[in-house]
Amino acid sequence: MSDPKLTDEAGRLLALHRYCALDSVHEPNFDTITGIVKDLLGVPICAVSLIDEEQQRFKSIQGLDSKGTPREVAFRHQTIKSREPMIIEDATMDARFVKNPLVTGEPNIRAYAGAPLTTPDGYNIGALCAIHRRRHDFTPGDIERLQRFAKVVVDQMELKTLAHRDFLTGALTRRAFSDAVTSGLARLGSEKRSATIAVLDVDHFKKVNDDHGHATGDLVLKAISQVVRGQLRSTDLFGRLGGEEFGIFFYATTRNEAVEGAERIRRAIEAMEAPDCPKVTVSIGLAAMEHDEEFDHALAHADTALYAAKREGRNRCVAAEIPPFSAAA
Template sequence: MDDRKLQDEAGRLLALHRYCALDSTNEPNFDTITSLVRDLLGVPICAVSLIDEDEQRFKSIQGAEIAGTPREVAFCDHTIRTHGPLVVSDAEQDERFADNPLVTGEMHVRAYAGTPLTTPDGYNLGALCAIHRRRHDFTPGDIELLKRFARVVVDQMELKTLAHRDFLTGALTRRAFTEASVKALGQLKREERSATIAVIDVDHFKKINDAHGHPVGDKVLKSISTRINGQLRSSDLFGRLGGEEFGMLLYATTRTEALNCAERMRAAIEALREGDNPPATISIGLAHVDPSRSIEDALAEADAALYEAKRSGRNRVVCAGQMNHSVAA
């Protein structure tokens, strides 16, 4: 795991929101895992914990009636700051936790073992943890079991995201893209930063379908989507808005940075040659978005810039507010 990911709190929170992991409180699928781990380790409490900006939320917990805690007291907040498991045999003797209200209060946490829930792109979203109310030494076998079941939890989260992704291209669905963008803008507002929204359209896509058939058209869309998505950062968002139209949210970018990024993508698609797929080009409309604006307004402005890109010849990038400064092929 990259050390930089441990320091990238903004990226971690965006990953958490991409998984739509906070849309509900309890996850029944996780209950089976926490119940099994509790029985196998012989502990009174086992939980799947996710760490949001200011709070810890339990997506499943066995052995305690609690939905969450402030982040500042969460043992799991310490766990997500590490590459591996966190093990505390006696919290009362550990200076990090001796005065923690989870130790001194009704929960009476005395021993803790937690392993991070790490996404495929390297972000720790939370932890799978086992808790004793008395001093306890967790064995290497206990920790290995926690690590294995933590991977199962992440796999379950990955499967859940499939419902939010377009089957053909793997991009977020329009609804998922919009919802994730709203959450990203909320994060940007707290950071006092801005972003850029892009709307992308495959040029003359109907002609490709008419000339080569819809199966070939599907391959073209998939190739373009893969190439674009491969150039984005983990903090960016990519969705299929409908048909041959896609959307991007470029996180914390200036107009110049976004324009350069979009131009690189346009050029990459123009140069793309994959198998027997016919060549294709894209047009891109950009809109710089302040977090105080709605995502719908930003998409509408980017769509207007896209219309200008298509009207002025296609295979180019146009930024809203700078309609006379399009980047032509």
């Protein structure tokens, strides 16, 4: 049975960008890992690399002076296509790589072992690899160690993302959400596809805090966040903009498709029954986004639509130039 996550390139790239790992090339905290693997496996080169749209970027590399290579020549480009490690004992005998410039020239790769870096949601975003300049047989123990350290790399990346997550709700922080939306738009520009941004606001949230206390208000926000994430696709983004206001980025959708998605979210929250939480509703404003549009500009349009939803009675979704869905519909 085929694994859809291995062919979902849009989802894979969004998973990669959620880590905000491409902001810098080198990650010193991975040097310890590559150093240990290099010594344990007895290879001259070890690297942690991430694969974006066009490049392989080394986050740590031992034994070679390089910041990255074009994606099409990277061995890791093949590694991320499988759940299992890719093992090559002699690249000059492998039809996939015999003419690869990394084999025919520097660094003269002969043997390669690469374990995919698999995110908790199942996307391969890069690889931890061990490289030899001569033919080399990797033992089962070598491969097992490589896989274990690949998991450590992903665990370290997960820890780093905590700085980009809202502590209470688990949603992206406003800054991380903005950065991820900008990256998503850049990819959509090359694909000539559209996207929509939405602003979700909890109706009468001040009354919830006044009547039930701020601890209950926090429970409401956590419950809403859980419901929203359960309704979104892996390619969509969810962030906390501040207070009881959240942002949603519907990736590669028309406005009508996004409004349908927002309406599903609205209905799910309206039907939500969470322990110790009062019943609440939300209003959602949506705006289409162009590939070169600035985040704050698009957010302002979504805010305008949100205010319209509130003026019209709350508990509804409104998007510019699209008839609003409402609770009465």
